[in-house]
Amino acid sequence: MAGEGLAKMTTYEKWLQEEGIDVVGGYMVEDVRTVPLKPWPRKGGFGVHIRLIGAEDCDAAYVCEIPPHGILKPQKHLFEEMILILSGEGKTEVWNEGGPKVTCHWQEGSLFAVPLNAWHQHVNTGDRPARYFAVTDAPPVIDLFHNHDFVFNNNFVFSDRFNGQTDYFSGAGRMLDEKTWDTNFVQNVETFDLRDYEVRAKGGKSIKFELASNTMIAHISEYPVGVYKKAHRHAPGAHVLQLRGKGYTMMWEEGKPYQRFDWHRGSLLVPPRMWFHQHFNTSHEPARYIAFRWHSKKFLPGKHFHEGENWWISTRLGGHQIEYEDEDPRLREIYLEELAKEGIPFSLDALLAGSDKD
Template sequence: MVDPVLEDRNPWGDKTSYDKWVESEEVPVIKGYYVEDLAAVGVGPWKRKGGLGAIIRMEGAEETNDCYVCEIPPGASLKPQKHVFEELIYVVKGRGATTIWNDGEKPQTFEWQEGSLFSPPLNTRHQHFNGQGNQPARYLAVTSAPTVINLFHNVDFVLNNPFQFKDRYSGESDYFLGSRNKLYTGVEHFQETNFVPDIRSARLFPYGPRGAGGYNSKFQLSDNTMVAHVSEFPVGTYKKGHRHGAGAHVVIIGGVGYSLMWLQGQPRMKIDWRVNSMFVPPENWFHQHFNTGAAPAKYLALRWGSKKFKMGKAWGTREDVKKGGDQIEYPDEDPEIRALFERELAKNGLTCKMPPRAP
């Protein structure tokens, strides 16, 4: 009888199943808190996709979700894919088409362009085509791959799974045509839709709770657990600081400005942004968005938080931190936040349009 050998270290190493899968994809990997320009991210050949790409692992995603950019060369198409993780797709540049089908059902094809937002329903087969012969098409995809791959740690189950989620998609011929879109109104506005032709010009509605005279709309696509929202706020204004869970990929789709991100009691990180910049506030970090340009600022957030398929902690993103919520009201913010904003506006020859701070 031999005693088992005991070692004082973890014999399995520190990598997650998702870490290992990312390595096996053999594409460039980008890490950090923000990306300056999604259109300029360097991409390399991606064998599984049949195009070019890079996986972008933002700190603030905290491996709950993740994203990548993928480029389809001029006149080319990608290989068909199928996976048991959700995927929200935003077209960064170019135009083309996507064909979607379940085995045994009639495929259907829809066309997209720069600014389009859609999501291949969970585990459907889908193939993307570049519609232009003279320039590449590029999209950003935010996926729930980290959670799914880490949970099942079996890539074959995730990528070669015959199960059809008929509750999400069963070949309806009008699925991507918008004929069954629904709008839910209230303090917040939700649009249930499976294809948005150009999210940059999607209909928005006044949204009071975050301040700044902003406009907003949420988008529930393809019966996902992940959702999207668009927020717009006027020249010379900034929004209230607030905090929530990980994984909100904020993509700038209009204007210029900056955001502050900080964990309570810690130094603030400043992120300067413009169209196609992206950042992800880490879980429980306050963050606050500032418009320093001469046009309204607008961003698209690709994130967790479906109201239709709820999951996890409900954050008090509309409630005052003084009352146990997760939003800082303007009178309670550090005066340096307003002072910095005024200095940044002055660099662009603009003035602050916010109500004066109480003395």
């Protein structure tokens, strides 16, 4: 029969259905800390898959919760996985087949990556639920091989990434350049020391994490009270999770209306491919987020998993960043109105003027 044997869904889509938990879509998740979860047979805890439009299945996210003093089922898989602990305290045992177990002790704010295809088992050692947020490259891996046994029951050991080192999760690391920290464990992303980075926000700070020799990375960005970042656009898949403050993000396709997304601690947003996005801080404290995305600088991915071209270069010079002086004045008017409602002074101009005097 014509059409017989032709797929109507991707292997990843079928796998999501088989998982038996909800899948959240759209442009953002208002709060990963409170998003409802369902019992998750594969993990032995509770969870929800997150498949936002801007990810385009080049990567994906999920939230998982471990009951008080609970232990999840051991897992291993052929896709990378970065984990941010949202609440609770516990540990993750990690081992290669037949190798020694190495323990990662974590608490709220801890960030680490499960080494590729290593066995791992999460344990909640506390009296309250432990919830974590994860970003993976499961969609391309599951789609490419379309064989769950290969992806979830593969005995290959990536000893170049993890070889049973007892100090693997000690938190030690090294700076690869002025703002890239190469490590396997970050104790607390909420307090981790950042470096000055003003390419996209006056007074801005940043740090980039290369984790577990992954091809995916994470970075933190922070910008001051009364300041907004410059708009820019790039490749899909950057999962932006708010760690501190509140505000809103304007997102738009060139020539189309602005779409506004209000956020606070716990909100998750993924800007779609080549949509401009601009973050505005309307809180009384610096706004801080962590983004999970492609593009390790240790293991450069090809253009298909690239972060995008020239997103830090002015649109006037052929790049994809709108400098403050080139932006639509209406965006600033809206911001000033929002600051006035909160009684927060506008600091950006004073900061910019200060830098002119240097």
